[in-house]
Amino acid sequence: MKKDTVVIEALQMTKADLLLAVSFLLAGIICFVGIIYFNSLPAGQVQVKVEGKVVGIYSLEKDRKIELDYKGENSVVIKDGKVKMVYANCPDQYCVKHREISRNGESIICLPNQVVVSVTGGEEQDADGVTN
Amino acid sequence: MQTASPTRKVALSGVLVSLAAIFSYVETLVPLGFGVPGIKLGLANVVVVFALYSMGVRYALTINVVRIIVVASLFGSPVIMLYSLSGALLSLLVMVILYYTNKFSMVGVSMAGGVFHNIGQLLVAAAVVETFQILYYFPVLLVAGMITGIIIGIIVTRVSRLVTIKI
Structure with a gap:
C-alpha cells in the first residue's frame, strides 16, 4: 500500500x-x-592549462611525464597515446581517480589546483597518415 | 487559523536551520560520488522547499543562506561556501519562479531546483578553471539533479501532509 x-x-x-x-x-x-x-574527431595533442592559461602542449604519441608546480603540484603521464594524472597534492583526489583519457575533447580537471589537462585535435596524426 | 507571531516564526526558522545543517553534515558522511564530483542527494533541500511552501520566499532564502554559512564554517572552507552559495541561490531563484507560476507541483519545483543547483555549481567551477571542458559533466549532473530533485520533492510532499504547522 x-x-x-x-x-x-x-x-x-x-x-x-x-x-x-x-x-x-x-x-x-x-x-x-x-x-x-x-x-x-581525431586527437593528437595534449593541452595543459593552469589557472586558465595554456602552459604546455605535448604530442599524444610521445611517452613522457609532465611535472606541474603552480598553485599545487600535479604529475601527468602520457603513455601509449593515453593521458593519466598520476599525482596531485589536492585534498579531494578526483583527478587522480579519473580514468585515463585518449579521445578528442576529453579532459582531467583538478579543480583545487586549477589544472585542466585535455586531449585536443592536432597535426601529428594527420602527418603520420600522410607518411604512411 | 490564528496568525503566527514573529517570535514563533523566528523560533521555527532556527529549528529548520539546525535541521538543514544536520542534513548537510550527515550527507558529507555518506559519499554518493560514483566518481563524479558534486553528486549529492541534497537532503537540506527538503527543509528549503518546505520553508518555501509553508513560510515564504524570504524565510526559505534566509534559512538556506544561514545553513550554508554555518555548515561551511564548521566543516568546509571559503571555496566550498562559494560553490554551495552559487548552487543554492540559482536553485532557489528557479524554484521561486516556478512556485509563483502555480503550474508546477512540489515534485516539479524540487526537480528544477536540483537541476539548477548543479548548473550553478558547474558554472562557478567553469569560471574557476576558466575552461569549458568542465561542461562535460553537464549531462550527468543534469540527470542526477533530476533524480535527486524528484526524490526530495516526493519527501516534501509527504512531509507537508503530515506536518501541519500553520504559519
Missing part, C-alpha cells in the same frame, strides 16, 4: 512538471550526442 501511494504521488505531477522533465532530458541527450561526436 505504502509503495502505491509513493508511485501515485510521483504520477500526480502536473503537465508542466512532465514538460519540464522532458525538456531537461532533451537538453541532456543533445549535450551527450554533442560530446560523443566531438570525441570521435
Whole structure:
C-alpha cells in the first residue's frame, strides 16, 4: 500500500512538471550526442592549462611525464597515446581517480589546483597518415 | 487559523536551520560520488522547499543562506561556501519562479531546483578553471539533479501532509 501511494504521488505531477522533465532530458541527450561526436574527431595533442592559461602542449604519441608546480603540484603521464594524472597534492583526489583519457575533447580537471589537462585535435596524426 | 507571531516564526526558522545543517553534515558522511564530483542527494533541500511552501520566499532564502554559512564554517572552507552559495541561490531563484507560476507541483519545483543547483555549481567551477571542458559533466549532473530533485520533492510532499504547522 505504502509503495502505491509513493508511485501515485510521483504520477500526480502536473503537465508542466512532465514538460519540464522532458525538456531537461532533451537538453541532456543533445549535450551527450554533442560530446560523443566531438570525441570521435581525431586527437593528437595534449593541452595543459593552469589557472586558465595554456602552459604546455605535448604530442599524444610521445611517452613522457609532465611535472606541474603552480598553485599545487600535479604529475601527468602520457603513455601509449593515453593521458593519466598520476599525482596531485589536492585534498579531494578526483583527478587522480579519473580514468585515463585518449579521445578528442576529453579532459582531467583538478579543480583545487586549477589544472585542466585535455586531449585536443592536432597535426601529428594527420602527418603520420600522410607518411604512411 | 490564528496568525503566527514573529517570535514563533523566528523560533521555527532556527529549528529548520539546525535541521538543514544536520542534513548537510550527515550527507558529507555518506559519499554518493560514483566518481563524479558534486553528486549529492541534497537532503537540506527538503527543509528549503518546505520553508518555501509553508513560510515564504524570504524565510526559505534566509534559512538556506544561514545553513550554508554555518555548515561551511564548521566543516568546509571559503571555496566550498562559494560553490554551495552559487548552487543554492540559482536553485532557489528557479524554484521561486516556478512556485509563483502555480503550474508546477512540489515534485516539479524540487526537480528544477536540483537541476539548477548543479548548473550553478558547474558554472562557478567553469569560471574557476576558466575552461569549458568542465561542461562535460553537464549531462550527468543534469540527470542526477533530476533524480535527486524528484526524490526530495516526493519527501516534501509527504512531509507537508503530515506536518501541519500553520504559519
